[in-house]
Amino acid sequence: MTGEVTTMYEPQTAPRPAYATGFTTLDSELELDSLPLQGSIPEWLNGTLVRNGPAKFEVGEQPLRHWFDGLAMLHKFSFGGGRVSYANRFLRSNAYREAERGRITYSEFATDPCRSLFKRAATLFRPTPTDNCNVNLTRLGDEYVAMTELPLPIAFDPETLDTIGVAFTAPGQHATAHPHHDPQRGELIAYVTHFGPRSEYRIFAQRDRTHQRRIASARVKEPSYMHSFALAERYAILVAFPLVVNPLRLATGARPFIENYEWKPEQGTLVLVFDREEGRLRSQHTAKPCFSFHHVNAFERDSELVIDMAAYDDASIIDSLYMDRVRSAPPSSHPRLLRYRVPLEGSDVGEEILSETYLELPRIDYTQRNGRPYRYVWGVGAHPDGDAPDFVDQLVKIDVESGETLSWFEPGCYPGEPVFVPSPKPDRAEDDGVLLSVVLDGRDARSYLLVLRADSLEELGRAGVPHHIPFGFHGQYFS
Numbered sequence: 001m002t003g004e005v006t007t008m009y010e011p012q013t014a015p016r017p018a019y020a021t022g023f024t025t026l027d028s029e030l031e032l033d034s035l036p037l038q039g040s041i042p043e044w045l046n047g048t049l050v051r052n053g054p055a056k057f058e059v060g061e062q063p064l065r066h067w068f069d070g071l072a073m074l075h076k077f078s079f080g081g082g083r084v085s086y087a088n089r090f091l092r093s094n095a096y097r098e099a100e101r102g103r104i105t106y107s108e109f110a111t112d113p114c115r116s117l118f119k120r121a122a123t124l125f126r127p128t129p130t131d132n133c134n135v136n137l138t139r140l141g142d143e144y145v146a147m148t149e150l151p152l153p154i155a156f157d158p159e160t161l162d163t164i165g166v167a168f169t170a171p172g173q174h175a176t177a178h179p180h181h182d183p184q185r186g187e188l189i190a191y192v193t194h195f196g197p198r199s200e201y202r203i204f205a206q207r208d209r210t211h212q213r214r215i216a217s218a219r220v221k222e223p224s225y226m227h228s229f230a231l232a233e234r235y236a237i238l239v240a241f242p243l244v245v246n247p248l249r250l251a252t253g254a255r256p257f258i259e260n261y262e263w264k265p266e267q268g269t270l271v272l273v274f275d276r277e278e279g280r281l282r283s284q285h286t287a288k289p290c291f292s293f294h295h296v297n298a299f300e301r302d303s304e305l306v307i308d309m310a311a312y313d314d315a316s317i318i319d320s321l322y323m324d325r326v327r328s329a330p331p332s333s334h335p336r337l338l339r340y341r342v343p344l345e346g347s348d349v350g351e352e353i354l355s356e357t358y359l360e361l362p363r364i365d366y367t368q369r370n371g372r373p374y375r376y377v378w379g380v381g382a383h384p385d386g387d388a389p390d391f392v393d394q395l396v397k398i399d400v401e402s403g404e405t406l407s408w409f410e411p412g413c414y415p416g417e418p419v420f421v422p423s424p425k426p427d428r429a430e431d432d433g434v435l436l437s438v439v440l441d442g443r444d445a446r447s448y449l450l451v452l453r454a455d456s457l458e459e460l461g462r463a464g465v466p467h468h469i470p471f472g473f474h475g476q477y478f479s
């Protein structure tokens with residue numbers, strides 16, 4: 001996307017922002033039966049939080065250029081009897097094994113293998129996509145899989161964090177690491193972009209390793225870069241931002257993956273509504289240009305679709321997350337909760353910012369509320385008194401009906417995605433439960449697992465980890 005970024009590795013000599021530790025490599029792999037705990041955690045919390053994210057940012061002398069390129073590490077926090085145990089392991093992907101030999105062999109999001117002249121021709125026409133599944137994870141049938149945006153999720157053992165191997169292949173080349181769950185059918189629903197002379201978006205369902213079914217597809221000339229999508233009870237919704245690629249540019253592979261995409265705001269943002277029951281693209285709508293990584297929720301109400309996202313004005317956030325840039329200066333983009341109202345009969349999209357509060361890595365009460373009306377979203381935010389106006393250093397809760405916002409903030413600390421775990425109480429309130437967030441304490445360069453009440457964001461307890469955990473992306477709780 002940018003031509004300005006240097007590829008030379010420059011050792012950090014200037015003073016770095018306090019958060020920069022979160023963008024440095026963690027080499028050690030540990031297994032600890034019990035972490036030191038301050039405060040207390042609820043007795044009912046008896047399960048495991050597994051988180052995914054990049055943890056190694058250079059291979060030999062060669063840097064991985066972008067935060068999204070770091071080699072995947074899984075972190076596991078298990079809860080039981082008021083105690084917390086911890087383990088972490090790199091995912092043994094092919095990309096990782098090659099890195100252990102000092103080689104970057106696979107094309108990452110923004111890093112390509114160093115091509116010798118001899119190898120160049122081969123990789124130009126057959127770029128080998130990475131299996132570095134560093135973004136998210138989920139349960140698939142009886143298995144657990146780690147995912148990135150390439151179509152090769154990798155199964156792992158949730159007890160040992162051992163890598164098992166590729167679980168299935170999505171029917172395209174650019175996938176999402178944010179599949180949805182369809183509890184009725186016991187399937188994961190996802191989309192993938194197939195690039196070719198006739199490129200298309202494909203919505204598909206995956207029940208286990210072997211059972212895959214196509215739900216619907218739509219032709220597209222210049223596919224959009226989309227990181228997630230929305231699933232309402234009857235509809236799957238793709239919001240195609242005007243960050244688009246000519247598939248021919250990708251095929252010739254002269255640049256790393258994301259740098260082939262172009263920002264074309266004049267196209268606007270396209271909203272594609274797929275009818276899951278009829279298996280077809282139902283309607284297409286145009287909204288103002290914007291960019292988002294993360295959908296929050298979508299649901300049908302009064303003959304319209306309500307679609308909520310954490311949205312940016314443009315896609316410059318991707319450029320600000322190149323390692324050499326983000327290690328020296330915080331990004332200046334400010335994502336906000338954007339709501340679309342899309343008529344089921346008609347075309348005009350209503351657009352409204354529900355809250356000016358910084359919101360990223362949004363989570364909701366997924367099992368009860370995804371695809372349905374909901375009231376609360378939790379996420380990471382940026383505190384006005386923090387290091388930088390737009391660097392993530394707080395947790396927020398937004399009431400999407402009233403706009404009321406609560407936050408948790410501690411100076412010098414940088415929390416990650418807050419995972420909501422509902423309390424086991426029958427007929428509980430939507431926000432009755434806890435939030436689990438891995439926080440980097442910039443003051444002593446170590447991380448801790450923070451447990452908050454999800455309703456008030458009051459701290460219940462924290463469990464200290466003896467090293468820093470590099471900033472990660474997503475995690476899931478399994479009870």
Ligand code: CO
Binds near residue numbers: 178227473474
């Ligand atoms: Co994501």
